[in-house]
Amino acid sequence: MTVNPTPHHLMWELQEQFRLSLDRATDRATDQIGAIVSADALLVGFLADDVDQPGAPDVCIAPADRGFSIQDLEGIRADAQRRFEAHPAHDETYESVEVQQARLDHFLDETRREAVAAALDSGRAGRGRTFFIGSGARVGDYVVHPAISVDSSAYAELNALPYDEIDGVPLTTSLAHGIVVELLRIATHALLAARPPRSISPIDDDVPNDAIRRSANHLVYSAALIAGERLGQGLFDAFEGLSSTPYEGRVGSGTVVMAREGHPRISVDVQLRSAVSVRERRQFRKLLEMTRPGLHLLIDGQRIYGLGSVQPLAHDEPDDSDNDIFRFTLLEQGSWQMAYNRNPLLRVSSGHPQLPRPRMSTNLFIDAMRRVFDEVSDHDIRGIWMLAQSAAQQARGALLVVTTAAAEEARRLAPQALSIRPQQLSPEVLDAVTRIDGAVLLTPDGVCHAVGVILDGVATGAGDPSRGSRYNSAVRYTEASTAPCLTVIVSEDGMIDVYPELAPRVRPEDVEQALADLEAAGSLDVEGARDVDLEAFYALHKRLRRFAFYLSDSQCERANAVCLAIEDLRWERSRTRVRTVPFRTDPRMNASFFA
Template identity: 30%
Template sequence: MQIKMFMWEWQHIFQPAVFRLLVESLRILKIQASPKTFVIGIPINEDANNVYFHPENCGYTPQQFQAVFSMVNDAVSNDPRQGFFITAPLNLERKSSLYLETLQKIVENIVNENDSTGEFISFCSFPVEMNNHWIMTVIQIEKEVFYEQYQLTRAIHEVHAMRYYRIDRSFLEAIIWVILSESQRELQMPSKERYDSFAEPERILEDAASNLLSSIRLHIDDMGGDLLELANAISAERYEGLGSKGRLVICRRDNPHILIKINLKVPISINNYRGIRKLLEVSSETMALLCDAGSVWGLGLPLGTYDLCNEDLFEIKFTEHYTWELVHAEHVMLIVKYRKPRLPRKRFDKEQFCDHVNRLFNVHEEALGILIEAVESAVEQRHGTMLVITTEADQESERLSAQSTVITPTPVSRELISHVSSVDGAILISPDGIVYSFGVILDGLFSKNGDRTRGARYNSAIRYIDGKNNSNIKCLAIIVSEDGYVNIYPTLKQRISRTLIDELIEDLEKHADLSKRFDGDGARATLLNLEKLSFYLLKKDIERVNTAKNIAVDRMNKHSLAEAMGRGMGCIFDQFNDFHVHEEMNHEYYLPINSCDSVMDEV
């Protein structure tokens, strides 16, 4: 069997590799999305009938690109930049570059305009010549997911009328462009068979964070320094044993929306990390270091007159050792912890909290509302605390009375939490919302679940909760950090619909049915989805899944071999390990039958 739309011999390896890299990057960030990737080949001889795609069933046809060449040529001929250089060789080179730049933009526009669902936004890589085609990688992600992230509005940085280029508006957008750039670079490498794994997701995230900070710098000063390295270095520095906490405002010196309290006679270069770290001790909620992306030149604070549409005033907020946030107009755009960039998350995920409380304690709606208020009150205090919900709150208060303040059982309230949370230690609460003690110093033995990158409060909760769970006592710890973020322990695995598992197994068995036409890409997608959800397979599912998997993989590999032989291409066989039962898995990890919740967005 031959590939009808043949562009180059490794196209069937390249496109899945880009998809896996994108999916893994989104998984690390816990973004629930169903992205798509495909490769488009625009013929160099401008024959619109030979516009090719991989996979061929990507949802687009050559007919939708019939006008692409006339559109590109018209745009290039009317671009004032084409005659910018005087010498003929430079003009020829510039016209070639303009052609490809314009081709990229117009193809991206056509892909977006012809999205049959209207639900996706598409991004297209810069063209790379491959045999007889200009090859471009396309990444598609749901508009709802993309625009859910806070983003700036300015997408172009203009150096002068004849020179301008794209800049990133959000961390997610920066990630997409880094992956597209990596795909472009890999296409230009001589050894194309390495496509199966051409970049590490964590490096993609680091490069994306660097690009986003570089874009932020361009909002302030073209000649500024490396803001990412500055923030990482400052957050890592200690001053007299203390971790970094404070504010660094990034703006021009003439920004009218800054109140300058102190001007430094000699500005401190942003490469002088220790000097800036020492000065950071002066900053507070009412005082910040002022930086123009090249040096720290003063101290002051933003005024309430700033218009976020200006996009020329940002803040790097150091929250704890090795942790900082990029903020614009009170919107957190990026969080970096131990040099690992992440998207900001909700300070308090109510849905997760309600799910955990109901699964552990099965409380009624009124009690759940009371517990939610308790956590919200703790978040508002911004000094860090811990709530422990347990069925043994009364008994535990008595047992730990020597290391806590025991009170007459009192219904929880915002006012009560606001007062007692100011004392170091945990607050013991029963599932029906009764407080029994506060300032509790929790006990507990060593736990393998400890995390040395987290603080004493978090690890104390782990030791205590693990000890109680080993005794079959139901407990839930809510750890509130000083910056108001909530962590729940233990974190229960998300519940999913059993129907989803049944549909995937049935779909896999269809791909294993020798009497039916085989869809290799569909079989691969089903197996990847089953791998992601393998925890939710019951013992009765395993034999069915492995039997169908073995047949489907055999068909996939025969299918790939036939394609390779038909074109003289290289071939890499698919491999999927056998599925196994997870000891923890039981029916409690399935949503109730009448639940409308689903994790389809994750698959």
């Protein structure tokens, strides 16, 4: 058996273009949902059984420079065969020869995927990585399996469902997991459909968004399966409709609990005599209006059966006794979140699924206050933070505008604000003044000058269409402000954001080192330059991209020059180019961003 006799052995001519399209789609999709998992795409091929080609490698991996040795890969085919022969499918009875062959082909593919994952996991180059293997497809002389690996530690930190299958049905355990599985499915389909395959889709731009949305659908359906409902396929769309449907002009808010009827942890206070389908959007929205803190709408994944609450754990109950209870929180117009056991799994805003945002840390808030306001004291920062924390407990959101020009702005905005005698706000008073629409206008020392402020500001291109009106009005106002200004946006789910979102402080020597490493990896001035490791170069390119905000004009020129030289080399080698966005200086960058 041979394994990749040369680093550039091709299973088919366009394999690198195909692999790069899968790699780019995975990076874009995981970036969009906020999952930093350092994904990497691979292709693993088995020489087809009907091919007799002396010298052709029996197993190929592309790219061949990931560090896997012949010893890591040479036992894959034998391991796959052992797994297949031991599979219980051989002992089953089938209704026809055709069905039997189809099932055995399926299990042969499954055992090969298991063998590939086991080999890559156990190899030295696979340490710290988790591998997902897609179904195989015949391309020329090889049966090719697309694969995606992720950083194991980063992936393990993502909240996930407690089970990966129910009664043999595989589940989507997290949004990131679903994206990887969906992209592998798309890649396998492309391998089957195109001759020769050059990309996972003719319209690459649509692939990440489609994969994210399908993953979110599967994740919500997986939660319904855990809750005991097998007919919950339309649940994601039901919550999309619910979050966007007003009731008598009011935006919906409240909590929906999904658990089977009769669950021992569920206390039913109002039992509906006739259950209502979750697909009845207007009825669903009307019933949501009856919810209050501690009184939730109860569904089983398909039907609404009442209102009630989740009882606290008894002393003798295991901690996982509510693993089949899920909470859906309606946050604001077009925005909702799914969680289980206090672990948020999914947030959808304006139709865009993403990972729930982590709560802002005190350290980040302190850093932002000190960088925006030169002379602010620790006591003042603590006071503003306590107000933000108090607002986060109210479950209806708030907007605090902190500016050195609060007194002047209270007068300027008087027609659209309630100007008050300057005073410090207690948590109780803050609770009262945030019950009305509008922002609270404060100076950095916590003195309030106006409440119910309707913010102005011109559109600047900043903002986020997936966020609500509160966030985007804060962005417009802050961008238009000529005085030092920081807005604290508290959403209905208790999350705290600040704007401007300042890049973290870094050491200038770390930025320079990242650039120097890229230049060294892409150097064409030394003997052996033709053997530049392109994959290692682009890994360093991705690393430098994380420092892009901090680069000076001269550093951008150096980075762009080496990237252009490497692309010329790639064209010379394989007649392909990778289009990358040139590095450009950011006008917001200044010395305050250096530690």
